[in-house]
Amino acid sequence: MEKASSKIKLGIFVLTGTILLIISLYLIGTKQNLFNKTFSVYVKFHNVGGLIAGNNVRFAGIAIGTVKDVEIVNDTIVLVEMVIRQDAMRFIRKASMAEIGSDGLMGNRLINLSTPNPNSPFIEPGRYHCLINRG
DSSP, X not given: OHHHHHHHHHHHHHHHHHHHHHHHHHHHHHHTTTTSOEEEEEEEESOOTTOOTTOEEEETTEEEEEEEEEEEOSSSOEEEXXXXXXXXXXXXXXXXXXXXXXXXXXXXXXXXXEOSOTTSOBOOTTSOOEEEEOO
């Protein structure tokens, strides 16, 4: 009887651990846009000021993506690849501007996107888009 009771407790423990693992993987994946349709947008900067892969990308204060890669092109240009959710594509225009800012008290870096010209065309999926930077 005691043996069966300990096996049930062990089974409940393993099941609970598995459920917690699945939930945490889902939450991490949602934050990194693993479960959303996305597209890449590129911007060139002269100085990224501590920006790293995984930092947020915001449009009008709303998180719409993350930084996928930061690559040094030459001694004066750094190319940043951003992964943007597909549903946010209808708000980003070809003349959009990218600016590096900071987030919260800890000072995490992020990219803020804005659209100064509402008459410019929208970006298209599957194309190389290099936004303008303000820095």
